[in-house]
Amino acid sequence: MSRLPPARNGDYPHPPSRRRPGGTAPSYAALGDLLEPTTTVLLTVECQEGVVGERGALPELAAEVRSSGALARIALLVDAARASGVQIVHAVAERRPDGRGAGRNARLFRAAERLPVRQLTSSAAVRVAAPVQVADEDLVVRRLHGLSPIQGTDVDALLRNLGCRTLIVTGVSANVAVPDAVFDAVNRGYTVVLPTDAVAGVPAGYTRAMIRHTLSLVATLATTDEVLTAFARGRPAAAPRPLRPG
Template sequence: MPSYEQLREILDPATTVLLTVECQQGVVGTESALPELAEEARTSGALANVARLVIAAHHGGVQVVHAVAERRPDGRAANRNARLFRAAERLPVQQLSGTRAVRIAPPIEVADEDLVVRRLHGLSPLAGTGVDPLLRNLGCRTLLVTGVSANVAIPNAVFDAVNLGYTAVVPADAIAGVPADYTPAMVRNTLALVATVTSTQDVLGVWKRPRGA
């Protein structure tokens, strides 16, 4: 884990963006298309920790971006080139544009100044979604990655962030995947090689302490 001083330097509110990944009703909500993942996100405390980080970001002047995955009712422009996409087409809950499924799930609060970026294709919140130029226009240097899933979208977001030149930070207790023991193994053996791994409490500690204190 990085020291307080290291985190404080990396997580400067002026140059940090908090990214929530697929924290939407149809993924982590009570009517999820992926109930096992939704249950893990809630019982592990990951979803609650994302909500805590979002509140702290709002109070601390840190920009929040919510990345939402959705599809058109006709499926136009959606990927079909992987088993995951084909399986998603058969799920009882669909992430259809404009429906409850693609709204940000409680207890996460969305403020007026937050950006909600929706994608109709692919696996990554960053690649081909327009998020990268938004981050650059915001002066972002550090991307704090939270949400689901640790199986696919989270590592994808971290790798893309690093490849694009951002410093990636992952609060390990604010992401979730299935099975439960997969997430810590993936963080330890994969994300820790390319990202700064920390905890929700340590991030909150940095943001709650006044700069210069």
């Protein structure tokens, strides 16, 4: 894998309860407490070929998530989380070819009907995109309506059945689905960890503003490297598991 663009969390405020003089990042010990594998789930949001793929429906977003290194970091987080025993859930947005059940009450939904690449059930567009890998034990949750990966889907019930307390949110976009996922998770009582360099939106400046001014108030911010370090500290690696197409 090519070298990723550098990412530092210094541009974002950290939660006051974890902040030390000088605004340094949460300690690995504190982050490690939140990321206990048996009570942590990692969620990828719309990391599908038709959204983040090179020939996806939204070229500007696909270019941003790739050029920023966010998609590559998501793949790193997924692999490390799986090796640490953390459950992975992939949230995919799709629609039936006939559009049955899909909403038309927002401009975004109506525009989706006219895009050259449509997120149709069973098509290549709704497969999880490389380099993110899907393993047999991963859960893939597909929604036919709405903006949120959580509201109105099976995700909340699955998280509760898994004993989840902390949800790591990654993916796209910082414009709509990622904030929705964070808000819905917090409203349902989960603690959210947001790797700030593993989410993307357009334009890039909007993503930074959304994180700084909104998501920092409700989520624990970290970098991919900080989360990877928390996974690695004292966590025995699991045996390799078979991967399957998204």
